[in-house]
Amino acid sequence: MNNVQLRKLWDALHSSYWFLPSLMVLMAIALSFIMLTLDRSIGFGDWSLIYTGGPDGAREVLSAIASSMVSVAATAFSITIVALQLAAANFGPRLLRNFMQDTGNQVVLGTFIATFIYCLLVLRTIYGEDYNPFVPHLSVTFGIVLAIFSIGVLIYFIHHASTIIQASHVIQSVSEDLNKAIDRLFPEKIGISPPPNPQHTEILPEDFESLASPIGAKRNGYLQFIDDEQLLKIARKNNLLLRIELRPGKFVIEDSILVMAFPRKRVNQKIIDEINKAFILGKERTEQQDVEFPVNQLVEIALRALSPGINDPFTAIRCVDRLCAGMCYLVQRKLPSPYRYDRDRQLRIIAEPVTFAGIMDDAFNPIRQYARSDAAVTIHLLEAIARIAQYTHNPEYLAVLRRHADMIERGGKEGxxxxxxxxxxxxxxxxxxxxxxxxxWISM
Structure with missing residues (x-):
């Protein structure tokens, strides 16, 4: 299993509500056996802080803890479901993924279930026959400690559940995902950087379109990951030039073209299968290789806030602020070249590029269109443009910002x-x- 497949697996596990609680249950099982072993091998009856009651009292204590943990876990699960429903209604169903990835909720559920399992496993070992009674004093004491800890976790959960559904918290969380995606993607290089000032138009073969072989997808789904290193190895091993037709985040239809491989005569079924394995598809978009996904999430929150049913321009302004911060962060990064070379400086892959203009269009166009009749949001969009311009002297970026400022001004005049x-x-x-x-002028 390569790195991309491991990242895909971890992303799926991290977004589930069963993985971390399952690990905590396994830890509780192991801990119960360890504590029972210590009880059988070492005497703790004379310790002042250790439970010293009889078997009936130990059963009652563990039974009370186990039953209460089941009730609290059910209540916590119900609160979580209500929070997910509120998030879907107020912020959009695509934001549910962020709530599912919340580690705090997973730890809370895991703590209650793990405490319940621990108490059950210790409870089964207590017997009070006269000829050979056994009370695991240390294990019962540790069960009481877990119960006290669970009360603290419950207090944390009440605070946490009321916090994560607040608009400011949701917007900040998505903004952090955007910054992490920028950090993760744009410093990243595939193969070796291109030579200085390469003449890309001359490097691409003139007969590329006629002699390249289209390689289609084998199923439907959102393109979540591209194993760039694997594609580079395939291209180098078989002396191919690959042009990737899609980038992560796009929806792939079965038999639609993923890659154009040149020349056609070197492509066989084995290579087609290997290339398909380098494209990881899923049922939803992720931010791992798709920087536009958190941008779209922030835009969705803003558009819902501007809808007539909600009419909350202040939430939309918060989203604009976070988008502005992300764009300020982005313009300071060098976007990678779509041309990727191997160790011998041979062009092997042409990837569909991510452009600043495209990301700005995704971020500002929908909000501008919906907010043209809202003076506060429209003026705030212009302020965001001015703030982004302070972080770059790139003429191409400044031209994009000027274009957006012109569109915002025209839309505001009309709306x-x-x-x-x-x-x-x-x-x-x-x-x-x-x-x-x-x-x-400074950049000239």
């Missing part, structure tokens, strides 16, 4: 009915254009 609002918008627009053009 704002109040003349004073339009005047404020025009003043803000002129200040933004001045900031963008000043940075463009």
């Amino acid at each position: 704002l009915p109040e003349p004073r609002d339009r005047q404020d918008l025009q003043e803000k627009y002129l200040s933004v254009i001045q900031a963008v053009e000043q940075n463009r």
Whole structure:
């Protein structure tokens, strides 16, 4: 199993509500056997902090703890389901993945279930016959400690459950995912960096389109991962040039083209199968190799906040602030070249590039379109453009920012009915254009 498949497996386990609680249950089982072994091998009856009651009292204590843990676990699970329903209704169903990945909820459920299992396993070993009674004093004491710890966990859960459904917490969580995706993806290189100023148009064979073999997908699903290193090995081993037609986050239809492999004469069924294995498909998008996914999540929260049924522009403004922070972070990174080379400086892979213009369109176009009649959000969009411009002197990036500022200004003029609002918008627009053009002049 390669690194990409391991990341896919870990992502699936991390998003489940059974994996971490199952590990904690296994730890409780192991711990019960360890404590019982200590009870049988070492006497603890004279210790002042150790439970010293008889078998009937030990049974009652463990039974009370076990039954209460089941009740509390059921209550915690019900609260979690209600929180998921509220999240789906207020923030969108795509945000459920973030709630499913919440480690705090998983630890809480795992603690209650693990305590219940521990008490059951210790309870079965207690017997009070006159000829050979056995009370695992240390194990019962540790069960009481687990019960006290579970009470603390319950208090934490009540606070945590009321916190994670707040809009500010959800927006911050998605924003952190966006920053992590930028850190993870854009510094990453496949193979060796291209030589200085390569003439890509001359490197690509003129007969590429006519002699390349299309390799189709074997099933439907969202493209979650691409094993770039494996593709590079396949291309080098078989002396191929591969052009990837899709990037992570796109929906793949069965038999749609994943890769164009050149030349066709070197492609066989084995190579087709190996290339297909390098493309990991799933039923939903993930942020592991898809930087646009957390952007879309923030945009979805903003659009729901701007809908007539909710009408919450302040939440939309928070989303704009987080998108602005992510774009400020992004413009300071060098986007990777779509051309990937092997150790011999031979062009092997042409990947579909992620562009700043594309990410900005995903981030700002939908909000601009929905907020054209909202003066506060529209003006805040212009302020975000000005703040992003402060972090870059790249002429291409500044041209993209100028284009978005122009669209926001035109949309606001058409959508704002109040003349004073339009005047404020025009003043803000002129200040933004001045900031963008000043940075463009510095870059020259």
